[in-house]
Amino acid sequence: MTARGRCRARRARLLGLAALAAWMGPAADAAPPARTAAPPEASAAARAFDRGDYPQAVALARQRLKAIPGDTRARLVMARAEAAVGDFAGAYQAFRRVLAREPRNTDALYYLSILGGVLAQGEYDRLFAQAPDSARAHQLRGDLHVAQERPVDAEAEYKAALEAAPASLEVLIALGDLIRRQSRFEDALGYYGRAAELAPHNYDVLYGIGVCRSYRQEYAPAILSFREALRLDPSSAPAHLALGHALLQSGQTAAAVPELETAAKLEPRMLQAQYLLGRAYRLLGRTQDAEATFARVQKLVQGQASDAVDAAQSADPLGQQKPREPPPPLDKP
Numbered sequence: 001m002t003a004r005g006r007c008r009a010r011r012a013r014l015l016g017l018a019a020l021a022a023w024m025g026p027a028a029d030a031a032p033p034a035r036t037a038a039p040p041e042a043s044a045a046a047r048a049f050d051r052g053d054y055p056q057a058v059a060l061a062r063q064r065l066k067a068i069p070g071d072t073r074a075r076l077v078m079a080r081a082e083a084a085v086g087d088f089a090g091a092y093q094a095f096r097r098v099l100a101r102e103p104r105n106t107d108a109l110y111y112l113s114i115l116g117g118v119l120a121q122g123e124y125d126r127l128f129a130q131a132p133d134s135a136r137a138h139q140l141r142g143d144l145h146v147a148q149e150r151p152v153d154a155e156a157e158y159k160a161a162l163e164a165a166p167a168s169l170e171v172l173i174a175l176g177d178l179i180r181r182q183s184r185f186e187d188a189l190g191y192y193g194r195a196a197e198l199a200p201h202n203y204d205v206l207y208g209i210g211v212c213r214s215y216r217q218e219y220a221p222a223i224l225s226f227r228e229a230l231r232l233d234p235s236s237a238p239a240h241l242a243l244g245h246a247l248l249q250s251g252q253t254a255a256a257v258p259e260l261e262t263a264a265k266l267e268p269r270m271l272q273a274q275y276l277l278g279r280a281y282r283l284l285g286r287t288q289d290a291e292a293t294f295a296r297v298q299k300l301v302q303g304q305a306s307d308a309v310d311a312a313q314s315a316d317p318l319g320q321q322k323p324r325e326p327p328p329p330l331d332k333p
Contacts, residue, residue: 039067042074049081057081070235070266072098076107083115091115096143100204101236102267116147135165142174154178169195173204181320185212203232207239211318214242219250237266238318241273245317248276253283271300272319275309
């Protein structure tokens with residue numbers, strides 16, 4: 001690259017970083033950070049962020065997440081603050097973790113799309129230039145392809161990354177997740193199995209294995225995997241949903257209800273939780289509860305015919321396939 005080209009690239013990078021800083025939050029006229037009790041509320045991190053005290057926002061959010069790993073609001077604040085101080089890799093991973101828990105989280109999708117553009121033009125240019133065939137470079141390309149909904153290209157990049165780094169837990173999980181969402185459960189179990197050898201108590205590994213087992217109608221091992229996942233992250237709505245579904249399908253309706261109720265409470269717009277909960281109530285003879293729950297289902301499906309809803313939920317009970325658009329918010333009772 002010529003000197004003029006390097007100058008132009010550096011200027012573009014700096015402009016991108018400046019735009020990111022302007023997007024992420026207000027300028028830093030930081031007031032002294034307020035002391036909060038442990039674990040601090042997510043709102044305390046948000047206030048620090050709004051003051052422009054990004055390091056304090058990160059610290060408070062991390063304290064909160066250490067106590068409550070499933071607090072997506074705190075993780076979003078942390079991710080934005082990390083991006084504001086230039087930790088783009090950390091912010092990227094944090095936004096991805098939010099989307100792993102809440103695939104329809106519009107804030108995370110919005111911020112990640114902007115951050116992905118900055119990463120592509122900024123910090124990772126050097127990685128691609130200096131080590132284009134490194135495992136990290138292939139992994140990042142795979143992540144970007146996933147964000148762009150190009151699964152074939154993503155799989156090729158992840159496999160290249162795995163060839164360069166066969167013991168990469170992140171890549172094994174990424175491949176398992178990608179292939180699982182294509183309903184290739186046997187292949188996905190192969191990658192999750194390798195990941196389990198490296199990290200047998202990893203939430204993503206246990207959850208992924210459970211989902212694959214559940215879709216293969218192997219409910220007993222699926223239940224074990226989901227219970228282990230929930231010991232690691234009790235606030236995971238997807239894991240409560242998945243456990244409730246496996247219990248329901250294996251005839252343990254009474255045990256399924258509290259799991260589905262927890263999932264619906266954590267994520268009121270989670271269609272699958274509401275639908276399965278309505279089914280469970282009906283099986284238990286709780287007619288009024290079932291009617292109220294199916295009324296919420298009708299709001300979420302925007303008036304679709306009951307037969308179409310039943311077919312869709314039967315085909316994809318855990319919401320593995322991406323919906324065309326997010327459902328509308330539910331009215332508070």
